[in-house]
Amino acid sequence: MDKKRINECRAFRFKRFVRKAWGTFNSMHKIVNIGVVTFCTLTFAHVASAQSVAADQQPAKIIEEELDEVTVTASRMELPVAQTPKPVIVITRKQIEQSPARSIGELLAYSANVDILQRGGRGVQTDVSIRGGSFDQTAILINGINFSNPQTGHYSLDLPVNLSDIERIEIVQGPSALIYGASAFSGGINIITKDSIAERIIADVSAGMYNLKEIEVRGAAKSGIATHSLSVGYKASDGFTGATNTDKYGITILGGYVDTAMSYAGNTAYDMYNLLWQSNLEWRSGAKLSLLFGYNNKRYGANSFYTPAWPDQYERTGSFNYAVRGSFGDRLKFIPTLYWNRHLDRFDLIKDVPWERNFHRGDTYGATMVVQYTSPLGVTGVVGELRREDILSSKLGKRLNRPQGNYLAYDERLNTSVTLEHTLRLSRWLFSAGVLMNHNTFRNGEYGFYPSLSASYRPVDAIKIAASWSRSTRMPTYTELYYNTATHQANENLLPERSESLDLSLRYRNSRIEVGITGFMLWGRDMIDWIKVNADDKPTSSNITKVDTRGIDASLRLLLGNQTSLSVAYTRMSQQYDAGETISESAAAINYLRDKLTVGFNHPVVGALTANWQLRFQKRMGTYEVYDNYVATGRYADYPAFATLDLRLDYRVGGLLFHLNATNLTDTKYCDWGNVPTPRFWLMGGVGYSF
Numbered sequence: 254m255d256k257k258r259i260n261e262c263r264a265f266r267f268k269r270f271v272r273k274a275w276g277t278f279n280s281m282h283k284i285v286n287i288g289v290v291t292f293c294t295l296t297f298a299h300v301a302s303a304q305s306v307a308a309d310q311q312p313a314k315i316i317e318e319e320l321d322e323v324t325v326t327a328s329r330m331e332l333p334v335a336q337t338p339k340p341v342i343v344i345t346r347k348q349i350e351q352s353p354a355r356s357i358g359e360l361l362a363y364s365a366n367v368d369i370l371q372r373g374g375r376g377v378q379t380d381v382s383i384r385g386g387s388f389d390q391t392a393i394l395i396n397g398i399n400f401s402n403p404q405t406g407h408y409s410l411d412l413p414v415n416l417s418d419i420e421r422i423e424i425v426q427g428p429s430a431l432i433y434g435a436s437a438f439s440g441g442i443n444i445i446t447k448d449s450i451a452e453r454i455i456a457d458v459s460a461g462m463y464n465l466k467e468i469e470v471r472g473a474a475k476s477g478i479a480t481h482s483l484s485v486g487y488k489a490s491d492g493f494t495g496a497t498n499t500d501k502y503g504i505t506i507l508g509g510y511v512d513t514a515m516s517y518a519g520n521t522a523y524d525m526y527n528l529l530w531q532s533n534l535e536w537r538s539g540a541k542l543s544l545l546f547g548y549n550n551k552r553y554g555a556n557s558f559y560t561p562a563w564p565d566q567y568e569r570t571g572s573f574n575y576a577v578r579g580s581f582g583d584r585l586k587f588i589p590t591l592y593w594n595r596h597l598d599r600f601d602l603i604k605d606v607p608w609e610r611n612f613h614r615g616d617t618y619g620a621t622m623v624v625q626y627t628s629p630l631g632v633t634g635v636v637g638e639l640r641r642e643d644i645l646s647s648k649l650g651k652r653l654n655r656p657q658g659n660y661l662a663y664d665e666r667l668n669t670s671v672t673l674e675h676t677l678r679l680s681r682w683l684f685s686a687g688v689l690m691n692h693n694t695f696r697n698g699e700y701g702f703y704p705s706l707s708a709s710y711r712p713v714d715a716i717k718i719a720a721s722w723s724r725s726t727r728m729p730t731y732t733e734l735y736y737n738t739a740t741h742q743a744n745e746n747l748l749p750e751r752s753e754s755l756d757l758s759l760r761y762r763n764s765r766i767e768v769g770i771t772g773f774m775l776w777g778r779d780m781i782d783w784i785k786v787n788a789d790d791k792p793t794s795s796n797i798t799k800v801d802t803r804g805i806d807a808s809l810r811l812l813l814g815n816q817t818s819l820s821v822a823y824t825r826m827s828q829q830y831d832a833g834e835t836i837s838e839s840a841a842a843i844n845y846l847r848d849k850l851t852v853g854f855n856h857p858v859v860g861a862l863t864a865n866w867q868l869r870f871q872k873r874m875g876t877y878e879v880y881d882n883y884v885a886t887g888r889y890a891d892y893p894a895f896a897t898l899d900l901r902l903d904y905r906v907g908g909l910l911f912h913l914n915a916t917n918l919t920d921t922k923y924c925d926w927g928n929v930p931t932p933r934f935w936l937m938g939g940v941g942y943s944f
Contacts, residue, residue, distance in 0.1 A: 340721075340756060340771055340806075342366060342424040346447075349419055351855060351865045353901040353914045355459075355467065355488075355937075357422075357444070358410055363853065363867050365822035366426055366806055367442075368846040370925040374916075374932035375465075375488055377523050377553045378568075379410050383426055384775060385802040385826050385845045386439025387782075389730050390750070394433060394443040396545070398576050398592045401436050403642040404615045404649065405732040408596055411572045412444070413529045413547025415486040417455045417471045420447045426806075427754045427773060428725030430689045431705040434638060434670060438727035438752060439775070447482065448533045448543065450475055452943040455484075461914075461937025464491040480533045485526075492521035492554060493932040520565055520604070521930065523553035540581045547574035554604070560740055561880040561928035567604035571597040588623035609738075612659040614645040615731075631677035640668040649735040664731060666695045674705075681711045695728050696749065717760045724753045733781055733794045741783065742793040750796075751778045767810040775802040780830075800830045802845075816863065817856040824849045828874075844875030848894070862904045870896040877927020895923040910941040 342364055354360035356376025362369040370380040370388065380388035388406035392399055395414065402408040422444050429437035450473045459467040471484035528548040535541045548571075555566035576592040594617045602609040619640040626633045643665045644650050650662030674687030689703040707721035729747040736743045758771035777800040783792040804826035811819045828845050852868040873892035878885055902913040913936075920934040 340426045340719075340758060342426070344422040344424070346420050349416055349422075351863075351901065351903065353865065353867055353899040353916060355416070355914065357412065357414065357416070357419075359916075360416075360422070361424075361442070362869060363851055364424060365808070365824045365849045365851045367424060368849070371931055372555070372558045372926060372929050373521055373523065373553060374493055374935065375467075375490070375523070376410065376525070377521075377551065378407060378555075378558065380407060381410060381442065383424070383440030383442075384773060384804065385800075385828055389733070389781075390438035390440075390727055392429070392433045392437035392441035394441060395547075395574070395576070396445060396543070396578065397433075397443060398578070398590060398621075399434055399436060399619070399640070400574060400592075400594050400617070402596055402615060403617060403728075403730055404596065404598075404613055404644055404646075405730050408570060408572075408598065411549050411551065411570055411596065413527050413549040413572065413574055414444055414446065415469050415471065415484045415527050415529060417457070417469055418446045418482075418484050418529050418531075420445045427721070427756055427775065428723050428752050430691070430703045430725040431672060431674060431687045431723060434640075435668065435689070435691045435693070435701075435703075435726050435728070438725050438750060446529070446531060446545075447473075448480065448531070450480060450482075455941070455943045457910075457939055457941035459912075459914075459937050459939025462935055463493050464489075465935075465937050466490070467937070467939070478534050478536055480535075482529075482531050484529045486528075487524070487526055489524035490522060492523070493935060494521050494556070494930050520554035520556040520567075523551065525553070526550040539583060541579065543576075543578045545574065545576040545578075548572070549574075555600075557880075557883070557929045561878075562883055562885065563602050564883050565604050567601040569599045584627050586623075586625040586627075588621075588625065590619070590621040590623075592619045593617070610647070612647045613649060614660065616643040617641070631675055633675045634672070636670075636672040636674075638668070638670045638672075640670075642666050642668070644731045646731070646735075648737070649731045662735070664735070666693055666728070668693045668728070683709045691726065693728055693749075701726055701749075715761055715763050717758075719756075719758050719760075721756045722754070724751070726751050729781055729794075736794075740791060742791045744794045747781055747794060748779045748796050750780055752776065765812050767808075769806075769808050771806040773802075773804055773806070777801065798831045800828060802826060802828050813856075818854075820851075820853045822851050844873065844892075846871055847874045848872040858902070861906065862902065865901045865903075867899040868896065869899075870894070873925075880928045890927075892927070893923070895921050897921050897923075908942050908944045910943070911938075912941065913938045 344360065344364070349360060352360055352363065354363065356379070358369055358371055358376045358379030358381065361367045361381055362371075366383060368382045368385075370382075372378045381393070382388050382391050388409070391406065391409070392401050393409040393412070394400060395412065400409075400412065402411070422442065425432055425437070425441045425443070427440055429441045433441040433443070453473055455469070455471040457467070457469045459465070467488045469484070469486040471482065473480065473482040526549070530546045532544045533541065534543075550571045552569050553567070555568045556564045558566055558568070573595045574592075575594075576590065578590045579588065581587045596613075596615045598611070598613040600611040617640065619638065621636065621638045624635045644663065645657065645660040646662050647659055648662065650664035653661055653663050668691070670689055670691045672687060672689045674685065676683070676685045685705075685707045687705050689705075691701045691703065692699070703724040703726060705721070705723035707719065709717055709719035711717050727750040729749070732743075733747060734743055734745050752775055754773065754775040756771060756773045758769065760769040761767070778798070779796040780800045781794060782797050784795050784797070785792055804824060806822070806824050808822040809820065813819060825848055826845060827847065848871060850868075850870040852866075854866045855863065857863050872894040876889040876891055879888045879890050880886065896919070897916070898918045899916045900914070900918060904911045916935045917933050922933060924931055
């Protein structure tokens with residue numbers, strides 16, 4: 254073998270090992286091939302890597318190099334994705350850049366394994382769930398730090414991250430308590446931000462229909478051992494349903510008559526701000542320290558968001574995110590993390606009318622310590638975490654003796670967990686085993702133990718067979734415990750949810766094709782849902798006896814050329830529930846995404862013009878009550894199947910990028926939540942600059 258080939262192999266094999274936390278693999282003088290975990294579905298993969306490498310490179314190297322870029326996870330245990338105990342989907346930076354999506358929620362909608370329920374467009378409010386779970390059962394993380402909202406999962410994507418900040422997104426499927434903690438009941442979504450300078454300046458200005466305006470600017474600089482970045486984003490629109498039907502209506506509130514004006518067809522306007530500052534310090538010894546501050550602010554019309562009877566709902570939210578994370582040591586590594594997230598919310602049932610106005614302030618504080626040791630016997634890790642969740646509210650919590658301004662109620666809980674995990678590689682076998690010990694003051698002194706096991710086998714390099722089993726839990730949100738209104742009845746005696754899951758997968762990959770199939774089962778117990786026993790009852794938060802989910806994921810990816818790729822993914826699920834009594838209506842257990850098909854096609858058009866197409870088809874099970882002019886009719890309708898088609902056209906000239914985005918080209922009328930309008934055809938264009 255000539256010298257050039259040896260150098261290529263060495264730089265290639267250890268590309269992600271030399272300066273990362275798993276650099277001890279390099280010091281062991283062993284070649285470690287990182288493959289795709291149990292089942293890596295690149296749901297809408299493009300050939301971005303192919304565009305950035307020389308045209309004479311072999312496809313095998315292009316594909317392998319692309320996967321090397323995305324198969325490192327920033328979970329609580331710093332391990333390659335191939336050694337995580339759960340199936341993982343990875344959305345790469347290039348895929349994000351070429352996607353028609355303009356928000357994290359829209360981006361996740363192109364993944365067949367993820368259920369996205371959007372209220373509005375462009376990330377105004379998005380509920381995200383995995384494998385038939387609810388939006389409260391999915392952990393949302395930034396760089397492995399859990400910023401899930403304990404008040405309600407409706408706000409879990411109120412994040413300060415702009416699309417230009419993201420290096421990749423990792424989607425862990427199935428209960429993932431061992432990886433992300435007890436809140437990852439049905440899975441977790443880990444957003445990894447950029448920690449190096451690929452571009453010093455990124456700027457993008459866009460405009461479109463419905464008076465859409467979007468601006469995003471990101472700057473990065475390096476000074477000695479420190480790398481700093483700052484990004485700012487702004488989005489605004491007059492509302493995608495227009496404002497052509499403005500009427501007067503009157504209501505009687507507490508004996509007084511209120512005459513107010515509203516737009517029945519409108520009330521979907523919004524403006525949103527994001528700010529994210531990061532500093533990363535890295536010493537020559539390999540020690541690292543990362544600091545993060547983020548601010549997110551949203552104001553938006555909430556037409557029918559929480560009840561179809563009130564179209565003039567309005568919401569104002571703000572979040573502040575702080576985090577410090579270190580990484581010290583080599584073979585024996587210490588990874589401490591401190592974080593604090595504050596979320597503020599003001600909800601108006603009628604915009605700018607104080608009646609039934611709600612105020613909430615949630616604070617989540619956490620400290621995590623990972624101790625990781627690498628030896629010839631594998632990687633052993635111990636993780637300890639303390640997490641405190643507070644809520645101050647006008648409605649949620651236990652009544653305060655002395656109100657604090659608008660806040661009348663308060664509650665708090667402390668979550669303590671310890672994880673022990675070991676990963677062992679023996680020839681073509683990989684084994685991982687661990688257990689999470691969890692205690693939450695909500696459980697009145699009870700301790701829970703949640704084990705996890707996984708194994709994979711490669712009969713040949715191109716084929717991987719894997720299986721995993723795990724248990725998990727989830728504490729009720731404060732909304733599920735305390736949200737009592739004229740239309741809802743909460744239950745302070747709810748039990749934590751419990752689940753057990755099993756995955757079995759097969760994957761094949763070579764230089765031109767990647768195909769995978771996974772079967773999964775999840776047995777849920779004490780599942781929380783808002784249900785009606787009788788049609789005239791209020792929805793009440795209850796522990797359903799059980800909800801069992803089973804399904805199959807399948808994916809195919811083809812590399813058709815250096816700038817052409819096709820990906821197809823399909824998920825099929827079924828659910829069975831047993832509540833011990835007849836349920837008239839359910840918010841979750843009878844409402845799940847049965848079928849979802851996604852197709853992504855990226856190709857050149859002419860010259861420097863490229864196109865990216867995204868097709869999505871889905872069928873949701875369940876029914877919703879039909880409202881006519883915001884009045885309940887007493888009739889129920891099934892969710893119809895629908896398909897949408899999105900397109901992005903890019904034309905690059907030097908550092909300038911001209912783009913045209915068209916979402917819902919077929920102008921399909923659909924709703925993710927019954928009676929909540931979603932955008933139809935929406936066209937926008939813009940110009941970006943980077944260097």
